Amino acid sequence: MTAPTTGVGLAAAWSRYLHCLAEADEYAAVEVATRLLDDGLPAERVLLDLVAPAQAEVGDRWARNEWSVAQEHAATHISERVVAAVAAYAGPRPTRGRVVVACMDGEWHALPPRLVAEVLRLRGWQVTFLGASVPAAHLVSYLHRHDAHAVALACALPMRLPHAHRMIEACRRSDVPVVVGGRGFGADGRWARRLGVAWAPDAPSAADLVADERTLRRTPPAELSHLADDEYASLVKRRGELVDSALADLRERAPATRDYTPAQLDSTVSDLGYIVDFLAAALYVDDDTLFTEFVDWLVDILANRGVPAPAVGLTLTHYAEALRDSPRAARLLDAGRKVVAAR
Structure with missing residues (x-):
């Protein structure tokens, strides 16, 4: 605390x-x-x-x-x-231009961006807060109807980074500068830099950045040449198959899971899916730490709920076998297994 x-x-x-x-x-x-x-x-x-x-x-x-x-x-x-x-x-009464604040599509943690919206409002901006999980097409449609000085986008979960990148690019095609924030871009904004977008660590920094249009528009290009190997796209296509096979494997190797309640089973399926989603996001930005930090967090979360760390290791091993022909994914999964083994 x-x-x-x-x-x-x-x-x-x-x-x-x-x-x-x-x-x-x-x-x-x-x-x-x-x-x-x-x-x-x-x-x-x-x-x-x-x-x-x-x-x-x-x-x-x-x-x-x-x-x-x-x-x-x-x-x-x-x-x-x-x-x-x-x-x-x-x-407060607005004395400056319009800033649109929204969560990425699929992102439901709306309170942190709401705080950013209110800080911007207190500093004189006319703020439109669109709330949680805004589809990119709807955001772009709104930008076409309303003249915006900037868009502030929030992402709390790194697994949403591929979606975040598509949303950022959609805003830029509308010629509206973008600033992003939230833990989803890394504590130091490393994944925002990989996506080539301005990042603010907190609400006051976001307000300062929005006020500095020259800096807001001066962003380096995205660094995503690694996506040419198609591993990310292939993994996304196989998500359902991987989750189903991992659940079957877990039931075989950990018999206690066969007696799970429907609620426990739903949670397990969700966790299996999160592992794939975070693996995909790590492939997208080509950063091992995105995946290893998630694995470390997941082990803690599950341990607090009575699930031992080796259960995570079993799933990572299963995914590694299924993705043995994907060298970057295999590297990430091996790094994740080392995290589990060290616990």
Whole structure:
């Protein structure tokens, strides 16, 4: 747990706010935030030093299996209501051009980009927030109807990077500069650079970048020549086949999985699919760390839910055998197995 360090009063408020989220007390959570505003704390600081770190803690509690998905969703909904209350309290009026903020297609973590949208609004931009999972075609259609100074796109999961790249290119064909953010591009923005797009590590940085149009448009070309080997496209085509065969193999090698409940079986199939999706994303950007970091995270998540690390190793071994004719995929899977073996 990491509390804000901007003042004793804010740290105490953060503890109260977390308690409100734990108790699903929306009204008390809004009161914590508005009291800080009444005390003179700027709205941007309330968003970034109260709501944002609390939401990160919510995610950590889910990862540690301390909170259920339902509790995480309830807390997120409350934080969204708090953001709306803070925005209404501040009541900024636009003095600058339009910025469109959206999540990548298939990306459902909408609160972080909502915080970016509100920081931009507080800094005078006219902001259109399109929310979660916006199809590229719909975003481009919107850009054709409304003159936008820039588009800010969010991605929380690296497995969405191939989709993110297509969305970025679609925006550029509309001659609208793009800035991206979120953990999906790497903690240091390494995969944004691979895709040739401007990256911001946080909301204030995104606002600064949007204001600097010259820097926003001055981005290097994407570095994706490795895609010529067709491994990525081949893996995507085989996704369903790979997941089905991995499930059958797991049932054979780990008999306990045969007695899984429908919910456990659904979770297992999802995890098998995530492994393929992260493998595909790592192939797309040609970076082993994307896959090994995911494997390390997945082992932790499953261990907190009673699934031993060797179960992940079995699946990686199965995929390695199935993809033995794909040298880059084989290299990634071998790196992932080394991560599991080291646990």
